[in-house]
Amino acid sequence: MxxxxxxxxxxxxxxxxxxxxxxxxxxxxxxxxxxxxxxxxxxxxxxxxxxxxxxxxxxxxxxxxxxxxxxxxxxxxxxxxxxxxxxxxxxxxxxxxxxxxxxxxxxxxxxxxxxxxxxxxxxxxxxxxxxxxxxxxxxxxxxxxxxxxxxxxxxxxxxxxxxxxxxxxxxxxxxxxxxxxxxxxxxxxxxxxxxxxxxxxxxxxxxxxxxxxxxxxxxxxxxxxxxxCSDPDLTLVTVAARRNLSPRSLQRLFADEGTSFTEFVLDARLTQSHRLLTDPRQGDRNISSIAFEAGFGDLTYFNRTFRRRYGATPSDVRATMRR
CATH class of the missing domain: 2.60.120.10 (Jelly Rolls)
Structure with a gap:
């Protein structure tokens, strides 16, 4: 002090x-x-x-x-x-x-x-x-x-x-x-x-x-x-209930930061999938299993949002890691 x-x-x-x-x-x-x-x-x-x-x-x-x-x-x-x-x-x-x-x-x-x-x-x-x-x-x-x-x-x-x-x-x-x-x-x-x-x-x-x-x-x-984030049923309602907040109050918290609950969940899942794809210990896993573990239920949506976020496909990121 x-x-x-x-x-x-x-x-x-x-x-x-x-x-x-x-x-x-x-x-x-x-x-x-x-x-x-x-x-x-x-x-x-x-x-x-x-x-x-x-x-x-x-x-x-x-x-x-x-x-x-x-x-x-x-x-x-x-x-x-x-x-x-x-x-x-x-x-x-x-x-x-x-x-x-x-x-x-x-x-x-x-x-x-x-x-x-x-x-x-x-x-x-x-x-x-x-x-x-x-x-x-x-x-x-x-x-x-x-x-x-x-x-x-x-x-x-x-x-x-x-x-x-x-x-x-x-x-x-x-x-x-x-x-x-x-x-x-x-x-x-x-x-x-x-x-x-x-x-x-x-x-x-x-x-x-x-x-x-x-x-x-x-x-x-x-x-x-x-x-x-790996839970495919992760929703605004479930998180709000665990935090003892109303869904509207939780939405407002993210809105005040200039984002949304949905955007933050997507960012968390993309970050998780990128971490797994670049982890040498996960090198023998296929990309679809990694996407599902990160909480994605649709591979097409996963590939599209991943490429938009990182400027490369999941396969490209994995190939770069292996090289």
Missing amino acids: SEPPEPTTLRFSTAEWPAQNRLAIWREAIGRRVFQFDTMPLHDGPFHAEATAQALPELCFGSWTLGNLRTAVTHELLDGTDHLMLRISLSGAPVLSHRGREVTSAAGDAILMSTAEPWVSICPSFVRFLSLRLRRKALTQLVSYPEDALMRPVPRDTEAVKLLTFYLQKLIRMGPMSTPELRKVVVTHIYDLAALVIGATRDGAAVAKDRGLRAARLAAAKADIHAH
Whole structure:
């Protein structure tokens, strides 16, 4: 949160460190120096910690896996900030203590804490979660009293929680963002989604839904299409139902981006077929089976749209790959 001039990414796993130094590295080098918390195994058995964390101006987020560990920020380790920390549990049942309350976090739930006060996290078995550190002042236009949400779990079936989880996981897999403009957009979208999770004001919710919520819904719909593009029965109605949207709302998301659901599905299927045709491991398959796997049910239509997209027939692309 020190506003690095460029994005900073930290990746580590205790499994990659020498066993005899593992506890010292984890507790001193990572715990106290990097994240400023105290951490120790709960018992004498093996412990595990790994994380991928990114720092951007106004925002830090990451994915964590912890096992057999107690992590705490004591009064002595408070860093003097008054940020908000949002955790989303992915698996396991960590026990969080903060502000005199103790909560066992269920998979998928989100919970808000403050960096201005001590907290304790107990992970007896393997626990996976996402963490998000937000500047309080950056939320003031969207959320009036975030203190009201502290240590009150937000259930996993809330749309904002689902979309924030999806958005963060996608960003973590994607890696560092290349341009300041992209980073600014991403930070705005995450704050919008976080505000909806925490509890935005009426005006703040309207702004957040028009920006971050819409972007996350579209990204989730696109990911759904890529995951199911081989299904010949993929339709606007089926995707809208899986995303809990009306077909008209889903159409509007694509229209606002200057395209349509049908055009995006076609592009996804053409991209999939081109990838398979240029994969040497798929060289013994005939073109028709590849077209069907990509979701095309009509070979004539496949050949025509493929040539229009790539300026060459599927046979030409395969021949070029083989040469």
